[in-house]
Amino acid sequence: MDALLDVKNINCGYGSLQILWDVSLNVSEGEIVCILGPNGAGKTTLLNSIMNLLSIWDGTVSFQGNEITGVDTSNIARMGVGYVPEGKYLFEALSVYENLLLGAYTVSDQNEIKKRIERVYSLFPRLAERKKQASGTLSGGERQMLAIGRALMSEPTLLMLDEPSMGLSPKNTMLVMDAVATLHQEQGVSVLIVEQNVKAALDISNRGYIIEHGRISYSGEKKDILESKEIQEAYLGV
Known part of the structure; x- marks a missing residue:
């Protein structure tokens, strides 16, 4: 498969504090790839650097064969990278509906916007039920659905999710993960997901990376990760 996202040997941090050290990873078209690791390992920093919310010191990021290192964040989004x-x-x-509209700020065709909103509602029926409700009154699970739905309004080729299960009940975690899997299967969106809930992430992923102390310590297919005794003891409590 062709590399959709290709991150090569990036180093970055905050001020003089280096967080990421020679990190490389890739996501191919049609894949769901997870990034696992403990708190403070550099997972969020990695996603922020891909989106140029944090400047990269060294290394490169390419999307669809084009280098996007240093490209303005809004232009990266226009190229097809959605970030939650x-x-x-x-x-x-603002209401659920109004938040979704903001996700389509680059689209002028009202019929197209309507189609995209209906696709989001089909993926997350609960949002359709609450479309007139202020987003600040939603439950945690509903808020996560709306955040993902708003990102989908730009019809990204690659969707990046940072800790989508954080603060959610097991039931809502399952709903969100199932929706991501459905989105991947039915619309062909590739996904890069950062998660601490290892089992939930691996259930829907093709393969994964483990990042520790700002470095990639392991990468492999889902089956290899699940069968690794060392990883089971460290992350799965086995």
Whole structure:
């Protein structure tokens, strides 16, 4: 498969504090790839550097064969990279419907916007039920659905999710992960997902990377990760 996203030997950090050390990874077209690791390992920093929310010191990031290192974040989004950061950032005073509209800010065709909103509602029926409700009054699971739905309004080729299960009940975690898997299967969106819930992430992923202390310590197919005794003891509590 062709590399959709290709990250090569990136180093970056905050001020003089280096967080990532020679990190390389890739996502091929049609894949779901997870990034696993403990708190403070550099997972969020990695996604932020891909989106140029944090400047890369060394190394390169390419998307669809084009280098995007240093490209403005809004232009990276226009190229087809959707990003749902940790924290479910929403415009809380606006309704579910209005938040979705903001996700299609680059689209002028009203019929196309309507089609995209209906696709989001089909993926997350609960959002359709609450379309007039202020997003600030939604439950944690509903807020995560809306954050993902808003990112989908730009019809990304690659969707990056940072800790989508954080703060969610097991039931809502399953709903969100099932929706991501459905999105991948039915619309062909590739996914790069950062997660601490190892089992939930691996259930829907093709393969994964483990990052520790800012370095990739392991990468492999889902089956290899699940069968590794060392990884089971460290991350799965086996």
